[in-house]
Amino acid sequence: GQNIDQPTEMTATEGAIVQINCTYQTSGFNGLFWYQQHAGEAPTFLSYNVLDGLEEKGRFSSFLSRSKGYSYLLLKELQMKDSASYLCALKRGGYQKVTFGTGTKLQVIP
Amino acid sequence: DVKVTQSSRYLVKRTGEKVFLECVQDMDHENMFWYRQDPGLGLRLIYFSYDVKMKEKGDIPEGYSVSREKKERFSLILESASTNQTSMYLCASSLFGTSGRARYNEQFFGPGTRLTVL
Numbered sequence: 214g215q216n217i218d219q220p221t222e223m224t225a226t227e228g229a230i231v232q233i234n235c236t237y238q239t240s241g242f243n244g245l246f247w248y249q250q251h252a253g254e255a256p257t258f259l260s261y262n263v264l265d266g267l268e269e270k271g272r273f274s275s276f277l278s279r280s281k282g283y284s285y286l287l288l289k290e291l292q293m294k295d296s297a298s299y300l301c302a303l304k305r306g307g308y309q310k311v312t313f314g315t316g317t318k319l320q321v322i323p
Numbered sequence: 324d325v326k327v328t329q330s331s332r333y334l335v336k337r338t339g340e341k342v343f344l345e346c347v348q349d350m351d352h353e354n355m356f357w358y359r360q361d362p363g364l365g366l367r368l369i370y371f372s373y374d375v376k377m378k379e380k381g382d383i384p385e386g387y388s389v390s391r392e393k394k395e396r397f398s399l400i401l402e403s404a405s406t407n408q409t410s411m412y413l414c415a416s417s418l419f420g421t422s423g424r425a426r427y428n429e430q431f432f433g434p435g436t437r438l439t440v441l
Contacts, residue, residue, distance in 0.1 A: 255432035315365035
């Protein structure tokens, strides 16, 4: 089976940096996703990490450590529109299905 | 632009009714998925399909069935709706990803159907 843990809620200030952590336990790790979901909308893809290290994409970066079962999503220069839920999800090797964590609701305040 | 569409945004049904939720994607994706999303529980996989007429149970298949007669269409069926099936239902599609590259693994989601069973 799989176990994915994320904080339920976080609050951060506009213009600041926030790090959203995700820890997991799984067998046959294939890759780790981050999705963003605004309230009332569908999730949209942010990143997919397969190898250890940091991948940067504009204001968003995602880090993976497979040996530690740990990932984080780093959001820089926070904007009010970044207020959303951020979902960590795992893909297991040899399978097409993906298991999602319960998500972290981020509130950006002025 | 990848497009995943779902037949209804909002649906209200009575207990015991048979309910069909339809999902269509236009990107020739092999994989299609049905999830439900509930507060505090996140996205949970109900069923998925990696090819026409092929289906696999997800984590919570009880009370649901699916049909995939054509590659672009994946239907979720509630044989006899119950109040505990009131939820947001999300459909997604992706390529059949054995590569580590993001484009072969990214799931594209439809807008969701909010189903209320009375």
